[in-house]
Amino acid sequence: MVPAEYQGLWRRSGIWRSNGSSDLSTQVWWFQAQRYHIDLRIPVDRIGINGFAGDTVVEGERCTWHPAIAYPALSSELDAGWMRFDDADHVHETGLDNSYEEDWYREPSGPMHGLRLEDPHSDQLAYLLISDDWLAWACGSPSGACEITVYRLEQQQWIAIGSNLTATTQAITLSKKDVLQWQANDLVEVPTKPGTTWRVSAEGQV
Known part of the structure; x- marks a missing residue:
């Protein structure tokens, strides 16, 4: 089961990539329950919308998402990151290959x-x-x-x-x-x- 501190609704405040690009405007919702997740990402211009749903596995500070369905399609690439909780409502994610950094904040939701x-x-x-x-x-x-x-x-x-x-x-x-x-x-x-x-x-x- 996914640890309790992960469960709920998370919104992304930004992503910073190793190639120098960043994105502070795409709307991102990450819903996380005890096992399952749903993730939806909608850019302002709605070009490049993507999302996925499936199982989440947490091992220590590593979080891995295993989508079973996705939009526009499932990817063969590993989706995993190192997670650092700055406090109960803010978590920082670093790609395993250091290709990106993401900041997430908790949206009040109650139990998911x-x-x-x-x-x-x-x-x-x-x-x-x-x-x-x-x-x-x-x-x-x-x-x-x-x-x-x-x-x-x-x-x-x-x-x-x-x-x-x-x-x-x-x-x-x-x-x-x-x-x-x-x-x-x-x-x-x-x-x-x-x-x-x-x-x-x-x-x-x-």
Whole structure:
């Protein structure tokens, strides 16, 4: 399991690369539960959007992300960094090859819960990470591009505030209390993907 200090919602304040370039404007959301993550990165001009979802492994100060689905596609490159917590709400990441430095700050979210879902009739996978005020959804095939959307709770509805989808994403209603009752192998429907029945993976909620 991922240590408690990693869990929650993180926003990136900036990245500085060894080639001299930097980026302080791209919106980045890193949702982290006990096992699963969803990461979405949207540049100001929306050119080069990318994101991914899957498992996170922490070994000492090393954090490695193992995406199962991604946008625009899965990469064969290792995604890992050395993590230094400056305090409980700020963490500094250094690439294993020293090719970049990233600063992250914690967005207040409360406990983050994560589920992995499977389509019983195809190779489609989905990840749902939810807290009191934030929700992230990612779904797609490991062999293709996935969709990723970030929501915030406003007046009892989840409002999309970031997505790799070009079409307007409708507000949805989903009870965190109901989600927390889902168990491994349950068949469930999620309003983020109407008309699809998902099976909660054998790991259940982590």
